[in-house]
Amino acid sequence: xxxxxxxxxxxxxxxxxxxxxxxxxxxxxxxxxxxxxxxxxxxxxxxxxxxxxxxxxxxxxxxxxxxxxxx
Amino acid sequence: xxxxxxxxxxxxxxxxxxxxxxxxxxxxxxxxxxxxxxxxxxxxxxxxxxxxxxxxxxxxxxxxxxxxxxxxxxxxxxxxxxxxxxxxxxxxxxxxxxxxxxxxxxxxxxxxxxxxxxxxxxxxxxxxxxxxxxxxxxxxxxxxxxxxxxxxxxxxxxxxxxxxxxxxxxxxxxxxxxxxxxxxxxxxxxxxxxxxxxxxxxxxxxxxxxxxxxxxxxxxxxxxxxxxxxxxxxxxxxxxxxxxxxxxxxxxxxxxxxxxxxxxxxxxxxxxxxxxxxxxxxxxxxxxxxxxxxxxxxxxxxxxxxxxxxxxxxxxxxxxxxxxxxxxxxxxxxxxxxxxxxxxxxxxxxxxxxxxxxxxxxxxxxxxxxxxx
Numbered sequence: 001x002x003x004x005x006x007x008x009x010x011x012x013x014x015x016x017x018x019x020x021x022x023x024x025x026x027x028x029x030x031x032x033x034x035x036x037x038x039x040x041x042x043x044x045x046x047x048x049x050x051x052x053x054x055x056x057x058x059x060x061x062x063x064x065x066x067x068x069x070x071x
Numbered sequence: 072x073x074x075x076x077x078x079x080x081x082x083x084x085x086x087x088x089x090x091x092x093x094x095x096x097x098x099x100x101x102x103x104x105x106x107x108x109x110x111x112x113x114x115x116x117x118x119x120x121x122x123x124x125x126x127x128x129x130x131x132x133x134x135x136x137x138x139x140x141x142x143x144x145x146x147x148x149x150x151x152x153x154x155x156x157x158x159x160x161x162x163x164x165x166x167x168x169x170x171x172x173x174x175x176x177x178x179x180x181x182x183x184x185x186x187x188x189x190x191x192x193x194x195x196x197x198x199x200x201x202x203x204x205x206x207x208x209x210x211x212x213x214x215x216x217x218x219x220x221x222x223x224x225x226x227x228x229x230x231x232x233x234x235x236x237x238x239x240x241x242x243x244x245x246x247x248x249x250x251x252x253x254x255x256x257x258x259x260x261x262x263x264x265x266x267x268x269x270x271x272x273x274x275x276x277x278x279x280x281x282x283x284x285x286x287x288x289x290x291x292x293x294x295x296x297x298x299x300x301x302x303x304x305x306x307x308x309x310x311x312x313x314x315x316x317x318x319x320x321x322x323x324x325x326x327x328x329x330x331x332x333x334x335x336x337x338x339x340x341x342x343x344x345x346x347x348x349x350x351x352x353x354x355x356x357x358x359x360x361x362x363x364x365x366x367x368x369x370x371x372x373x374x375x376x377x378x379x380x381x382x383x384x385x386x387x388x389x390x391x392x393x394x395x396x397x398x399x400x401x402x403x404x405x406x407x408x409x410x411x412x413x414x415x416x417x418x419x420x421x422x423x424x425x426x427x428x429x430x431x432x433x434x435x436x437x438x439x440x441x442x443x444x
Binding site: 066071 | 117120138143158
């Protein structure tokens with residue numbers, strides 16, 4: 001769910017129905033959201049403008065996303 | 072249920088949009104996923120071309136992985152340690168000289184190259200638990216300027232007393248700035264530094280409770296904090312820091328247990344405590360309780376372990392999101408802080424959720440305990 005922090009209204013909702021996320025991090029430009037699902041061992045990458053999934057990376061337990069360097 | 076939880080986590084992620092912040096939500100089960108064939112075959116798995124750095128506990132010891140998001144390939148593996156506030160450097164420890172000394176290595180995250188190293192006495196490692204701390208950047212075990220690094224031993228017992236050693240090392244000179252040994256029936260954990268580096272905040276564990284203390288770095292004296300919410304017998308969520316590093320926030324689950332039994336009758340006064348946000352002023356060494364709105368309370372205290380906190384980049388608003396609201400809809404609780412440090416919750420409706428925020432009110436300059444409206 002994207003929330004406008006000034007108005008506290010919803011800008012939109014994206015569903016990832018097969019995941020439960022533990023850790024989230026945005027790229028510095030806010031265009032991509034990285035979300036870690038430790039139960040599934042999957043790092044999910046989403047386009048924040050459309051909510052579309054850009055892909056997944058299989059990972060073992062990762063409690064923190066420390067940094068993202070854009071390509 | 073999972074749908075609502077996911078919504079809450081995603082909501083917090085977007086609340087902090089634009090600052091590259093990380094939001095962490097605890098979960099009921101944090102069992103590591105089974106070993107996978109991760110990163111074994113470099114092939115395109117996503118349309119993103121970023122390099123993402125993650126802390127991974129999936130192996131024999133925690134490491135930092137630099138991953139090509141496009142292929143999933145691990146580009147570099149670094150030793151885990153304390154992360155600088157700019158997320159550029161990791162300081163990791165290596166026990167040397169038969170465990171009598173420790174070498175601290177500084178490695179550049181982007182290249183994996185070691186930039187410097189120094190050795191100090193004792194078998195110590197970066198202090199604290201990064202999984203219980205969620206600053207906007209770094210992990211709080213270094214001062215914001217990166218000059219001071221907190222190191223701690225594994226507490227051990229000698230002559231019936233626990234001994235915990237805290238060492239604050241100067242990463243520029245490679246020398247020990249301050250060191251303190253704590254002896255007694257309690258042990259200690261490191262929380263973080265004050266933004267000016269003059270105070271090191273600790274948790275003292277013992278007597279069935281956890282108590283916040285502060286070490287004055289210059290004098291090496293352990294001191295008490297002032298204010299409310301200094302001791303807890305409940306669970307506290309991961310801490311978040313305000314962007315200026317002055318304020319630290321955690322949700323305390325409170326305690327559901329009371330001294331009353333079914334035979335005590337109505338005269339017994341329950342001594343259970345409701346959940347609250349503890350706000351710690353790291354410069355003033357003073358804590359404040361911000362009670363959660365009554366409409367957000369539940370008798371199931373374990374649910375408070377699943378709340379999440381996030382703060383806006385300007386530091387003016389703190390959001391608290393429960394795992395599930397009483398109406399079974401995702402909700403956020405918003406708290407605003409003023410220069411006068413006086414707090415008041417305010418209810419506000421938002422699309423598909425009920426939000427509360429606390430706005431500044433005219434009041435004393437000293438934080439005070441407030442209750443939900």
